Amino acid sequence: MSDIARIAGVSISTVSKALSGSSLVRPATRARIEEIALAMNYGVDESARNLRLRANRTVSVVVPQGPFLRQTLSDPFCLALIGRIADVLSDSGHDMLLSRTDTRRPATMARDFETGRARGLIVIGQGNHHSQLNEMAARGIPFVVWGAELGGQDYVTVGGDNLEGGRLATEHLLAQGARRIVFVGDTGLPEISLRHAGYLRAHRDRRLPVPPQATALLPWDRQDLPAAIDQLLTSDPGIDALFVSSDAAAMRITNALRGLGRPVPEDILVVGYDDIAMAAHFHPALTTVGQSTDMAGVALVQTLAAILDGASPASVRLSTQLFCRASSIRGAGRIAAE
Structure with missing residues (x-):
């Protein structure tokens, strides 16, 4: 992505927004960035097809996993939350890609976006990667996290109280x-x-x-x-x-x-x-x-949609009972x- 930014004469953040279809990037600039990305064979073949069609409708749901993070896809709450996210994405015309990442390699959390497989990310859980998530936000990667709202946070979260x-x-x-x-x-x-x-x-x-x-x-x-x-x-x-x-x-x-x-x-x-x-x-x-997985799924998808549209939504704290x-x-x- 940095090479595309250098050739196009724009920032990495602008490249990120252009390739995710953000309306904040001028059409002429977006078209130039897409042409450069295609010429450089950026991402996988599916990414190139999406760039040509300007129709990437895939969101990646990322579930971190590591030796000290006891969060598995078989966990009932995790399953219910992912299921609700899938329903909301489907209702809005999006596809869902489910990915596991190794918490010992936090940089892989952004892999699906950086390879063009997904236009945005929903990360399930912060783990101990607050600083890495801040770095992702600084790079202009569009994502939202299911987790707690923390001090010094540059990214957006949705979570229970x-x-x-x-x-x-x-x-x-x-x-x-x-x-x-x-x-x-x-x-x-x-x-x-x-x-x-x-x-x-x-x-x-x-x-x-x-x-x-x-x-x-x-x-x-x-x-x-x-x-x-x-x-x-x-x-x-x-x-x-x-x-x-x-x-x-x-x-x-x-x-x-x-x-x-x-x-x-x-x-x-x-x-x-x-x-x-x-x-x-x-x-x-x-x-x-x-904590309602129905409300959580809707809030996560809506918040990511706002980020993809170029907005800067506030973190969401859902009520508990x-x-x-x-x-x-x-x-x-x-x-x-x-």
Whole structure:
């Protein structure tokens, strides 16, 4: 792309906008850039065809994956979000390209745009790549991120109100009488960190001390989960509730607790996050914080469309809602047994 910019006598950002069909670039300039790109065989054959037709209608949905990022395409929330994005893109006449990128090579996140396979990107999750995403924005790459709004952010995000969601979940557990609540999740990730901040805020609002064992990172996707939970409970026998940062993890932890003879909610209360479809049908039904994948899919596509049109939209923060179910209600297990 830099070679095209040099030959055309324009900036890389202008080349990026021209090749994505932005109306901010004058027609004559866009046509010259497209001619140079074609002459240089820029991108793949499909890209060249799209440039000739000026009709690239493909959006790439990028899902980062790495050894320390437990986000897989089989995750129910991720699946539901991608499915909704696909529906909205299809309704607007776009095709969807699904891509995985290695978090150890963050530069690959922009690959589908830079090769001309897609006119814009929707990135699912920030991971620990805030600076790389800022660099992508500085290069004029059109993209939007599902994630948390952070300080010093040059890119646009769409995400749930994680701070409020964390506060709602913790306040509910405190209202149930829990006083030794452990937050389970990787607080090194932006969204999880904000949920943890909500956990802390709920304690402050009630002027209650945070328990000594305030956070835990349990291997919920490994076979040694029961042993890790047993070690946690042994280290602090007074633990009476877990606020788990995802529903998928909360369900596995609940099953592990049952196997250890610590049933939910009789012994320990559990709250998850995401309100995936299975949460209401789990046993016991899982209390969780919901963030609407329907609203998220629409907001992500609309925000990307605005960026492609040359606008500078603000980040979007979607509301969250607590769904109270049996897993966090004192006495719910006894009532169900009766």
